Amino acid sequence: MKSPNLKLFFHRRPRSRSKAQGMVEFALALPVFLMLILGIIEFGWLFYTYSATFSAAREAARYGASVGTNASGVEHVLDCAGIRDAAIRIGGPVGVTADTVEIVYDTGPDDARSWDALPTCDDQPITALADRIRVRITLPFDPLIGILPDITVTNTSHRTIIRDVELGGNPPPPPPVNTYTPVPLNTPTPTVTPTATATNTPTPTPTSTPEVWADVSVEKTDGTHYYTAGTTTTYTIVVRNAGPNDVTGVVINDSKPGQITSWTWTCTQAGASGCDGVTNSTGNFSDVVDLTNGGVITYTVTAQIAADATGVMTNIVLAEVPEGVGDENPDNNRAADVDYPPTADLQAAKTDGLAVYLPDQTLTYLITVSNIGPDAALNASVTDLRPAQVASWEWICAGASNGASGCDGAPDGTADFSDIVSLPAGSSISYTVNARVAADATGDLVNTVTILPPMGLTDPDLTNNQATDTDTPPMADISVTKSDLMANYTRGSITYLITVNNSGPNPAEGVIVNDAFPAGDIVTSWSWTCLAPIGGATGCDPAGDGVYDFSDVIDLPAVSSITYQVTANIWLDANTTLVNSVSITPPDNVLDPNLANNVATDVDDPPVFSCNNLTATAAGSIVDNKLQVTLNNNTHYRGTLILAELAFVGNKPNKSSRLTSITFDGPAIYSTSRNESATLFNIPGASPDDWLMDGGGNYIDRTVDPRVLGVGGTSNLQLVFYQDNPEVVTVNALYLTFTFNTNPPTTCRYGDLK
Numbered sequence: 001m002k003s004p005n006l007k008l009f010f011h012r013r014p015r016s017r018s019k020a021q022g023m024v025e026f027a028l029a030l031p032v033f034l035m036l037i038l039g040i041i042e043f044g045w046l047f048y049t050y051s052a053t054f055s056a057a058r059e060a061a062r063y064g065a066s067v068g069t070n071a072s073g074v075e076h077v078l079d080c081a082g083i084r085d086a087a088i089r090i091g092g093p094v095g096v097t098a099d100t101v102e103i104v105y106d107t108g109p110d111d112a113r114s115w116d117a118l119p120t121c122d123d124q125p126i127t128a129l130a131d132r133i134r135v136r137i138t139l140p141f142d143p144l145i146g147i148l149p150d151i152t153v154t155n156t157s158h159r160t161i162i163r164d165v166e167l168g169g170n171p172p173p174p175p176p177v178n179t180y181t182p183v184p185l186n187t188p189t190p191t192v193t194p195t196a197t198a199t200n201t202p203t204p205t206p207t208s209t210p211e212v213w214a215d216v217s218v219e220k221t222d223g224t225h226y227y228t229a230g231t232t233t234t235y236t237i238v239v240r241n242a243g244p245n246d247v248t249g250v251v252i253n254d255s256k257p258g259q260i261t262s263w264t265w266t267c268t269q270a271g272a273s274g275c276d277g278v279t280n281s282t283g284n285f286s287d288v289v290d291l292t293n294g295g296v297i298t299y300t301v302t303a304q305i306a307a308d309a310t311g312v313m314t315n316i317v318l319a320e321v322p323e324g325v326g327d328e329n330p331d332n333n334r335a336a337d338v339d340y341p342p343t344a345d346l347q348a349a350k351t352d353g354l355a356v357y358l359p360d361q362t363l364t365y366l367i368t369v370s371n372i373g374p375d376a377a378l379n380a381s382v383t384d385l386r387p388a389q390v391a392s393w394e395w396i397c398a399g400a401s402n403g404a405s406g407c408d409g410a411p412d413g414t415a416d417f418s419d420i421v422s423l424p425a426g427s428s429i430s431y432t433v434n435a436r437v438a439a440d441a442t443g444d445l446v447n448t449v450t451i452l453p454p455m456g457l458t459d460p461d462l463t464n465n466q467a468t469d470t471d472t473p474p475m476a477d478i479s480v481t482k483s484d485l486m487a488n489y490t491r492g493s494i495t496y497l498i499t500v501n502n503s504g505p506n507p508a509e510g511v512i513v514n515d516a517f518p519a520g521d522i523v524t525s526w527s528w529t530c531l532a533p534i535g536g537a538t539g540c541d542p543a544g545d546g547v548y549d550f551s552d553v554i555d556l557p558a559v560s561s562i563t564y565q566v567t568a569n570i571w572l573d574a575n576t577t578l579v580n581s582v583s584i585t586p587p588d589n590v591l592d593p594n595l596a597n598n599v600a601t602d603v604d605d606p607p608v609f610s611c612n613n614l615t616a617t618a619a620g621s622i623v624d625n626k627l628q629v630t631l632n633n634n635t636h637y638r639g640t641l642i643l644a645e646l647a648f649v650g651n652k653p654n655k656s657s658r659l660t661s662i663t664f665d666g667p668a669i670y671s672t673s674r675n676e677s678a679t680l681f682n683i684p685g686a687s688p689d690d691w692l693m694d695g696g697g698n699y700i701d702r703t704v705d706p707r708v709l710g711v712g713g714t715s716n717l718q719l720v721f722y723q724d725n726p727e728v729v730t731v732n733a734l735y736l737t738f739t740f741n742t743n744p745p746t747t748c749r750y751g752d753l754k
Contacts, residue, residue: 042148045143048094049095049141052094053153053154055090056088056089057136057155058157059087060135060137061083061133061135063076063079064083064121064135064159065159065162069311081098083101083133091137091139094139100138102115103120103122103134104134105119105127107131115136130161137154137155139153139154210324212246212247212325213327214242214247215328216291216319216333217329218237218319218333218334220235220236222234222315224339225340226343226375228378229307229342234301236299236300237252237299237335239272240291240295246290247290247291247325250321252285252297252299253284253286253317254285254318257315260306260313263281265281265285265299266300267299267300269295269296270295270296270297272289272290272296275299277299285301308456310341312338313338315336315338316335341458342375344425345372345459347369348382349368349369349467350366350367350449352366356474357389357445358506359438359439361436361437362434362436362437363435363437364433364434365433365469366431367433367449369429369451370428371424371428373425375457376423376424377423380451380453380454381419381452382451383419383449385448386416386417387445389445390438391439393414393434394409394411394412394434395417395432395433396409396433400428402427403424403427404422406421407429440588444470447470450466474591478592478598479584479594480499480600482497482601484497488606489570489578489606489607490570493567493568494568497564498582500556500561500562500584501556502557502561503558505558507557508590509556509587510555511585512553513551515551515566515583516581517549518568518578520547521571522578523568523570526550528550528565533561535558535560538554538555539555539562573636574636575636578605582601584599585598586598607636610635613635614632614635615632615634631709633709635711636711637711637742638708638740639708639709639739641709642739735750
């Protein structure tokens with residue numbers, strides 16, 4: 001018996017379904033993968049920005065703390081541009097610019113002042129040894145992709161300022177006390193092994209023990225902490241040997257500072273020999289001397305300081321003992337004298353005691369330049385550029401105090417002013433300036449005086465070296481109003497009242513008044529008259545009846561006004577909005593604080609149309625077969641007669657009684673002045689039967705050919721009859737229908753006009 005075939009069935013997804021699912025999964029995973037990659041890029045850019053600003057701040061602080069000067073002779077510590085350039089070289093790729101670099105100075109880690117309270121590099125402060133330079137870079141982080149929000153990256157670095165670095169080996173330490181014992185001649189001296197000191201720097205072990213010991217020291221001072229460019233200073237240098245032994249061949253070295261052009265060295269000696277001086281030398285100084293125990297050499301150095309000397313002047317002298325001589329205190333073998341440029345806080349003050357100037361006025365300025373010390377300021381410069389509004393000025397020296405000198409005035413002229421003055425500490429110089437203002441002066445009169453220190457003098461506060469006095473032109477609030485006290489104009493004329501006013505505080509001479517002639521389809525002409533001025537106002541000129549724009553120039557003292565009365569004649573058929581504006585312009589040399597009230601506008605709407613403005617009067621009876629009706633069109637619109645209706649009463653004897661015509665009697669066409677009356681027209685019957693009378697009160701109407709009823713004036717309507725028996729025919733009623741050219745047209749029916 002055969003075993004049945006066994007089949008295993010495995011469920012497999014269709015191939016197309018598997019492929020579709022993979023595409024869906026890939027589509028879902030792709031955004032996540034891209035976000036991960038973009039996030040890595042964004043965070044990498046942020047890390048790079050942070051690292052670059054950190055390195056830039058560190059490099060800038062390192063440059064500022066280093067010894068040396070730039071190409072212009074400015075020390076690195078105060079070379080603001082160089083410090084910022086050092087930061088930009090490193091951080092430029094991430095956007096570091098000069099504006100993102102802040103440079104300040106403090107006195108060390110214990111300085112409790114806030115960042116904003118520290119002196120900045122741009123202030124050019126005086127720094128001392130152990131001060132620090134601090135550089136902070138603040139840079140807005142600009143995301144590349146936009147995943148991260150906008151943040152600010154800030155890094156700060158600081159370094160202690162290094163003034164001078166002296167390179168050289170440390171001499172061996174002195175032998176322990178009581179360890180040196182003299183030995184007989186030709187007996188070898190035992191080698192002394194120095195005791196190791198607690199220092200991180202290994203002390204070289206001497207190969208031999210000195211047989212001679214001495215304490216050589218040097219002192220140096222010029223008795224001041226400041227120098228003045230172009231003068232001399234005198235240093236006193238004292239070299240001593242405190243023993244216990246004599247020393248032969250001590251080397252004295254002094255490198256000439258850059259601020260000194262030449263120096264002269266002289267010396268005196270006691271218990272010493274070999275002292276040599278120099279005369280007017282421009283190089284470094286060196287001398288070799290012998291000093292007995294207790295010997296002293298004194299050098300007197302007269303140093304000529306350059307006229308353009310700047311920066312800190314540091315003078316270092318070294319006294320070096322020869323080889324084989326032990327110096328018990330090597331720390332006092334070096335002496336330094338540090339002098340800063342002289343410091344003087346120069347100040348300027350200026351005022352004319354006014355806030356407003358007037359054309360052709362003479363202003364008197366009082367100008368004071370002073371020096372509050374601590375040092376004298378020799379050959380400081382005073383400058384003042386003549387303002388454009390000043391036609392000429394005269395400078396007079398009003399006085400000097402506490403030894404100030406050099407004040408030179410200037411006669412009446414148009415040139416800029418300059419002066420060279422010398423100001424000892426605590427002194428001042430005053431000028432009186434008479435300045436004549438030009439007749440056509442406009443704008444703010446700004447006058448600035450400046451005092452600048454001479455080269456080599458440091459001014460710790462340059463913000464008070466300028467003084468400015470500002471006078472504004474005359475101020476006058478001029479305004480204008482205009483009104484005809486109407487909301488709708490009427491036929492005939494209207495009257496405007498226009499008032500120009502000056503509220504002060506100063507006069508306004510030459511105010512221009514302008515008013516453009518209104519639209520010619522409304523106003524036929526106007527005339528301007530001047531009412532009584534108030535407060536001394538003058539210049540009002542009237543204008544007769546005309547069609548021209550109006551212009552006038554008036555003078556308005558403070559708190560004054562001028563009123564114009566304007567009569568404007570209106571066209572009879574004017575029917576659009578009437579807009580009329582007047583404007584005033586202040587003179588160029590007067591400041592108007594409120595220009596919004598320099599224009600006034602009056603707006604009148606056209607007359608309101610009413611059928612009641614058409615009136616009619618009729619004669620009481622038919623005379624000579626005629627009936628007279630008088631029409632008056634008092635609207636601003638022309639009308640067109642489109643229908644006439646008649647009603648008769650009484651018995652008519654025969655059919656021969658009839659109305660033969662209706663006639664308007666008036667001018668036929670418009671006149672050139674546009675003052676028009678009704679247009680003449682006849683309304684004849686087409687045949688005698690068209691206007692037959694129908695007794696018993698029946699109406700007879702007649703649609704007439706269009707005829708125009710003009711605006712204004714009087715029109716006569718005449719009805720002409722033919723009748724056999726006048727006694728029995730009477731017109732009971734007359735109706736006239738007009739269409740007026742309003743928008744939209746208006747129909748008026750006037751009835752029972754008899």
